[in-house]
Amino acid sequence: MGFGRSECERCRRDFPALGREVNGHPLAYLDGPAGTQVPQQVIEAVAHYYRTCNANTHGAFMTSRESDEVIHRAREAVAAFLGAPSWREVSFGANMTTLNFSLSQALVREMRPGDEIVITELDHEANRGPWLALRERGIEVREIALRHDGTLDYGDMRRKITDRTKLVAIGYASNALGTVNDVPLARKLSREVGAWLLVDAVHYAPHFSLDVTTLDADFLLCSAYKFYGPHVGILYTRPGLLAKLRTDKLRTQDDEAPFRIETGTLNHAAIAGVSAAIDYVASWGQGETLRARLVSAMEGIARHEHAIASFFWENVRRLPGVMAWGQGFSSPHRAPTVSITIAGVSPSEAARALGEKGILVWDGDFYAARAIEVLGLAQGGGVLRTGISMYNTQEEIELLLKGVVALTER
Numbered sequence: 001m002g003f004g005r006s007e008c009e010r011c012r013r014d015f016p017a018l019g020r021e022v023n024g025h026p027l028a029y030l031d032g033p034a035g036t037q038v039p040q041q042v043i044e045a046v047a048h049y050y051r052t053c054n055a056n057t058h059g060a061f062m063t064s065r066e067s068d069e070v071i072h073r074a075r076e077a078v079a080a081f082l083g084a085p086s087w088r089e090v091s092f093g094a095n096m097t098t099l100n101f102s103l104s105q106a107l108v109r110e111m112r113p114g115d116e117i118v119i120t121e122l123d124h125e126a127n128r129g130p131w132l133a134l135r136e137r138g139i140e141v142r143e144i145a146l147r148h149d150g151t152l153d154y155g156d157m158r159r160k161i162t163d164r165t166k167l168v169a170i171g172y173a174s175n176a177l178g179t180v181n182d183v184p185l186a187r188k189l190s191r192e193v194g195a196w197l198l199v200d201a202v203h204y205a206p207h208f209s210l211d212v213t214t215l216d217a218d219f220l221l222c223s224a225y226k227f228y229g230p231h232v233g234i235l236y237t238r239p240g241l242l243a244k245l246r247t248d249k250l251r252t253q254d255d256e257a258p259f260r261i262e263t264g265t266l267n268h269a270a271i272a273g274v275s276a277a278i279d280y281v282a283s284w285g286q287g288e289t290l291r292a293r294l295v296s297a298m299e300g301i302a303r304h305e306h307a308i309a310s311f312f313w314e315n316v317r318r319l320p321g322v323m324a325w326g327q328g329f330s331s332p333h334r335a336p337t338v339s340i341t342i343a344g345v346s347p348s349e350a351a352r353a354l355g356e357k358g359i360l361v362w363d364g365d366f367y368a369a370r371a372i373e374v375l376g377l378a379q380g381g382g383v384l385r386t387g388i389s390m391y392n393t394q395e396e397i398e399l400l401l402k403g404v405v406a407l408t409e410r
């Protein structure tokens, strides 16, 4: 079983919010990069947790033990999703940004003034801000340049990663332009100088299967609400590494990995939903193990999303007055996220007009603020972004194209 038109149609029935209408128009939800819709299975898992065992962890009674089990099961499911050796490498937090800030506080304790961190101009601020803030502590932060075509300048990457580099923090896929970065090259260069590699996989995780072991990442972060789950941040840390880091933690918090970066009480019900989201994705794949089903499902979903996004790209960029930013779709390793500008129509005006017709797309910089500045688009209000998820159809894109044509004719 692949994931084609009929699977897409079938999966749509699982997402109650897709059945809504806006001004009598069916709702086309094309803002997955800001958070996907959630299937009934996830909603039910969250509700089930509250209905049956809402309790704190590590207690001596039944519902507390069940809560421990729910969280443990979620760590195992995430480990399968990431290709991690075990649940011990999986920490949870409020969201990716909060986990990355916590991590930055731990990593700076292993650095000295004058040490360097390399980030990119393409990344979401969540993978720039926590590192830029360390300038106050005497850390040099160097930025790999973004080129006009939406790709990173790899010559610049080679120049900026040096013997002084302690950490390379790079996004896997851009939430603004859909570019997939050469993370294996970043690994090779960071390994040569003994630096850690941190990967922001928030935008990559909904579209391609991840394999932290092959990537050889030291840290990888993602966020379940981008892949059909609730708002929960996820941090993978290389086996044995988190235990050595001096994280900000209460003395009452478990000292071991993966717990030592988790502050306070987690969102147990949402974490129950994370397992359900992973099971949901896996249900579209085949294989003996959860991992095998996830990899197979993600292959099918990636092919479907790529076909739809590529159809949009090929058609929208031909429209007079439309500029499509970023890379084309000749490579399958391109996230299904397309950003455009329309001459004479601001992105916010365009998003509002399309929104009135039930076509939900977002405008602005999506917190990839530096990239939008570098491309010279900040003054004009950024770009209009279309994000494709597993439940989006060719018909929705045809409606979107019609809407864009109407805007170009105003």
Ligand SMILES: Cc1ncc(COP(=O)(O)O)c(C=O)c1O
Pocket (backbone or CB within 6 Å): 033, 034, 094, 095, 096, 097, 098, 124, 126, 127, 171, 173, 174, 175, 200, 202, 203, 222, 223, 232, 233, 367
């Ligand atoms: C690429 C990327 N990185 C990081 C983040 C931040 O994730 P969170 O909202 O979980 O903090 C986002 C959110 O949009 C994102 O798209």
